[in-house]
Amino acid sequence: MAMKFLSDNAASVHPAVWKAMMAADAADAPYDNDALSRELDARFSALFGRDCAALWVATGTAANCLALSAMVPPHGGTVCHREAHIEVDECGAPGFYMHGAKLMLAEGESAKLTPEAIAAVVEPIRDDVHQVQPHAVSVTQVSEYGCAYRPGELSAIADYVRGRRLALHIDGARFANAVAFLGCSPAEAALGADALSFGFVKNGGMGAEAIVFFDPELARQTRYRRKRAGHLQSKGRYLAAQILAMLDNDVWLDNARAANAAAAEIAAAAEGRLLHPVEANEVFLKTSAAEREALRAQGYEFYDWGMDAARLVTAWDTRPEAAAALARAIAGL
Structure with a gap:
């Protein structure tokens, strides 16, 4: 999926x-x-x-x-x-x-x-x-x-x-x-x-x-x-x-906290690749084209951000297990 x-x-x-x-x-x-x-x-x-x-x-x-x-x-x-x-x-x-x-x-x-x-x-x-x-x-x-x-x-x-x-x-x-x-x-x-x-x-x-x-x-x-x-x-x-x-x-605030937490988990696995501090629900990573294709082959969808970067965005409904799996995939690149 x-x-x-x-x-x-x-x-x-x-x-x-x-x-x-x-x-x-x-x-x-x-x-x-x-x-x-x-x-x-x-x-x-x-x-x-x-x-x-x-x-x-x-x-x-x-x-x-x-x-x-x-x-x-x-x-x-x-x-x-x-x-x-x-x-x-x-x-x-x-x-x-x-x-x-x-x-x-x-x-x-x-x-x-x-x-x-x-x-x-x-x-x-x-x-x-x-x-x-x-x-x-x-x-x-x-x-x-x-x-x-x-x-x-x-x-x-x-x-x-x-x-x-x-x-x-x-x-x-x-x-x-x-x-x-x-x-x-x-x-x-x-x-x-x-x-x-x-x-x-x-x-x-x-x-x-x-x-x-x-x-x-x-x-x-x-x-x-x-x-x-x-x-x-x-x-x-x-x-x-x-x-x-x-x-x-405070549904608006609880939702934002959930999205931020998912992004923080991904960011923690991407140390050394981060292009900007992760302070909300967006993660910008240095990646090669081959690395991005490797992630997509595992079922992850995200936007390329120029030639050598990817943008990953979490949301209020991002499943914790999905964020954890993506974190592991990035750590394994």
């Missing part, structure tokens, strides 16, 4: 989510006027310990791009890492949603930004109409290489961003994995953010993500932008039900 380590996007839906969607299968107000959707603001406010406004959308791409579209005008720019998801894997969606606004690319180890990396992009820009002016910074928690920003790192970025009067967006497709690894509060893992794309699909959801706004004006604007973009679903209660089910009893 094939053992899949391709992507946490391919993971199954958590039973609590299916149960919640069935419970929501009754008539209620349309769009986001139903009881479940109206509950989101209070639930996220409790989670983060401050007033929040939360909007559901169907995809992480929509969450990122709608949040940024409220922060950045068409003539402006967003600073992000050169390997950020919004740059590499969203097919130009940020420019589409932001009506041509530019992504301004920065460098950084393990796909993480620092104040210095942001400054290297921002400081040379002249303050005149001939150059695109930065309006926001977007960081990914955890990064595209599975590395978590510590609260102190986020605080330093937030201080720089505030000093430049920019907005801060966090792409949290794997935010749960960051919180699980750091052992901190959700608020500390999103320190300084004006908006957070809070991922659920990779972590046991079916088709719902949340945009959490810590600035009420951004939320007000985005309600209109969501409608215009075709993401105001008429039966929004089913999206809200998924999110609430994941928040109930």
Whole structure:
């Protein structure tokens, strides 16, 4: 039987989510006027310990791009890492949603930004109409290489961003994995953010993500932008039900801990091959083409990552015995 380590996007839906969607299968107000959707603001406010406004959308791409579209005008720019998801894997969606606004690319180890990396992009820009002016910074928690920003790192970025009067967006497709690894509060893992794309699909959801706004004006604007973009679903209660089910009893956090633990077991067997620290549910390994084929011959599925590397992704439903078997296979290469 094939053992899949391709992507946490391919993971199954958590039973609590299916149960919640069935419970929501009754008539209620349309769009986001139903009881479940109206509950989101209070639930996220409790989670983060401050007033929040939360909007559901169907995809992480929509969450990122709608949040940024409220922060950045068409003539402006967003600073992000050169390997950020919004740059590499969203097919130009940020420019589409932001009506041509530019992504301004920065460098950084393990796909993480620092104040210095942001400054290297921002400081040379002249303050005149001939150059695109930065309006926001977007960081990914955890990064595209599975590395978590510590609260102190986020605080330093937030201080720089505030000093430049920019907005801060966090792409949290794997935010749960960051919180699980750091052992901190959700608020500390999103320190300084004006908006957070809070991922659920990779972590046991079916088709719902949340945009959490810590600035009420951004939320007000985005309600209109969501409608215009075709993401105001008429039966929004089913999206809200998924999110609430994941928040109930910390399902979101337990799922992330399970995925992280599976990745940690694999990483422990791959010492000397790791390309990046394993701090969430992604493992990047130095491997030859022959070694990758040897693993595939044993039934393991994963993505090649360039010519000499592999990416292995665990999920909330990765079976412990599958992770242990892959760890043994890697150790035996």
